[in-house]
Amino acid sequence: MAAEPRQRLASSPEQPQPLRVVVNLTKEYLDRLNAVWVEGQLIEIKRRSGTVMQFLTLRDTLAEVSVSISTTQAVLDAAGPITEGTVVAAWVKPTLWLKSGSLVFECRELRPSGEGRLLAMVEQRKRMLQAEGLFDAARKRRLPFLPRRVGLVTGAQSAAERDVVENIARRWPAALVEVRHSLVQGPAAVEQLIGAIRSLDAHPEVDVIIVARGGGSLEDLLPFSDEALARAVFACRTPVVSAIGHETDTPILDLVADLRASTPTDAAKRVVPDATVEAQLVGRAIGQARRAILARVDAESRRLAELRSRPVLRDPAAVLDGHTERLQHARERLGRAVDARLREEQLGLTHAIERVRSLSPRATLQRGYVILTDADGRTVDRVAATSRGAAVRARLADGHLDLTVTAAAPEASTAASHAPQAPVPPPLSPGSAKALPATTTEEQ
Template identity: 50%
Template sequence: MAVNTSADAPLPVGQVSRLIGGWIDRLGAVWVEGQITQLSRRPGAGVVFLTLRDPSYDISVSVTCFRQVFDAVADVVSEGARIVVYAKPEWYAPRGQLSLRAVEIKPVGIGELLARLERLKKALAGEGLFALDRKRPLPFLPQLIGLVTGRASAAERDVLENARRRWPAVRFEVRNVAVQGVHAVPQVVDAVQELDRLPDVDVIVVARGGGSVEDLLPFSDEQLIRAVADCQTPVVSAIGHEPDSPLLDLVADVRASTPTDAAKKVVPDVGEELDRVRLLRDRSLRTLRGLLDREQRGLAAALARPCMERPQRMVEEREEMVDALVDRSRRTLRHLLDRADSELSHTRARVVALSPAATLERGYAVLQRADGAVVRSPDDVSDGEPLRARVSGGELHVAVASHGDALPGQSNGQSQGQSPHDG
């Protein structure tokens, strides 16, 4: 409201400054865009000082904010960057100075930031860090779970409570880190690498609640992506909510839409597993009973066969066959023996008929000289030569009496005094 003043009744400077401060206080918080020309972050200080400049009008204004407000965008904001701040105008009456108290800072050019992330994504994909064959399956029941999350955060509470509700005996190794700001990346990387070195940790969960693209920038950092790719332990990414998709989701072995979903993916539900065990047990019993019933029916059918009711019947049938075969073999052998005997008798008769002994039996004799040669002609012997005569009954020794003409009634081939039975 207007103030009545005159040359005779002027206002003191202090009162004017206080009036200006009152008018500015009524303005309320506004969104302001500008370029950072100065940035002061003193170590240990809780307040950050900025100077925003409007290049079009060459006007600058001071901005102050709490350190945690600036740390949320510290990794993407630096001097020379254009930002948008949501701030409350403040008037410092002793100095007559206007400043802005920022409660939120956003960098301008988010499209350019997303383009940079897309280029990084393509480069890492070209190296094969997002390949499906690199993904490792999660253990069915991890004995120890590593959790990397913010201190006393909703994400930590969701993972711990839901996991223990599903499997009360599950154990956690928690590492609380900064999940946004300039310190987020190195702390998360150190925590992941430390948990990966622990031999008892079966799976690592990196969890954070939802947030803006700027808030989730640490989880798309190249250093963190490569650290997760080098892990020997399976890693679960539980960053943000369903629409959020930092690069960590692509390199992790399993991507969970929320921290609660991560708890469901990491540990099984004890109730569901008990139900599954009961179902499998019932199915096994039904299968076993069916198998026993089928085998019992088969056994009953086998026992009902005639050969099983009277097993000796088969032996009796075979006994008759054996007896018949024995009789047949005997008849055959007897026939063969009879025929062989007949053939032998005939052969013997022929041999006897052709034997020289049979000829001797008829009264003939065989003359042999002293050297055993058989005499076949009178010319073969000389007068007085001793001879041996073989007859049927034995041998006779004779001598040639005359080597002349044959005696009356004898042929020239017989010696004098030789007869079939002479001695």
């Protein structure tokens, strides 16, 4: 809506208008303008932490025209992930700051425009799927080393199909390619891509699936960032390789697939090995194994020769000679020790026997002593233990004598307190035939 015309201010060098009047009138005029949607490219984003107001610089997409835009943090957050260089549509209203006289456009709403809008949409979808775990590296499966059959989803008669098939045939001729044609751009592409992937995933001989396209614009590649396609690939039991061939942006399929290849040709190289290279590797491995075996055999041969050259193996019995000699010496020492011990024990036994014999009654009898016993067999060791006329037995070393006591004469030292002392006879000498003086002995 156009502003109403106002009367021109009169001014001259002699009567100038105050600055505040001109600024206020300008502000009043700008305040009457409506907010308008404008398109431009963000060339600068000045984010200030801790403040509500943020400042942007917006430039026309064709002309060298740029303006300063003020907005709030809430408006920036609502616009989604935008960066410098993004083309946006901004709902702005011009205003004038009185203190500085700066013309600023207040942005009340901000939306990505064109490719920026598409990128923001794709980025938002990426964040959602990432939060659900569809991009986790832990769930990605390893590709088989030698796939029997390779599934290929691509456009009919496309360069991507030709590159994949030719490279697989050249690198590993034994691998078979199971092709499913599908649209790779446009509204119907997502449904056909999902059907082709599910068909190959259900094939019992397909070991890996390649989804290939030879690049394209952002709009052409939108089917490969579709949420339904991403979930279909995530649900596959067969490993999936994404070969979109677009390096500028990353479609969601690249993130959810088990492996991302930069081009269809790169996908073929990653899926099957090169037969020539593998043959060379096998040849080198065989050569290394042969050299290792020969080296091991040589080493063991030298070790065996060293063992055989040792004296113990040249003459195994030689090692026993020293042991035999030591055993003989040990036996001799043992014999001498046994003999010495036997002599020592025999001598000790002889001494013990002699001591026992010297202490035995028989030895005493052999020295000329006798042992008297009464008729009851009790030992007569005192004169008072018998009486005149009693029968006693005298035991000698070689036998015994039966005697009759004709007289008893105790010694004065023992009989002094009991009876008158008799004359003390001279003591008997050992071996005397007469045991008692003034008596007669009778043999019975």
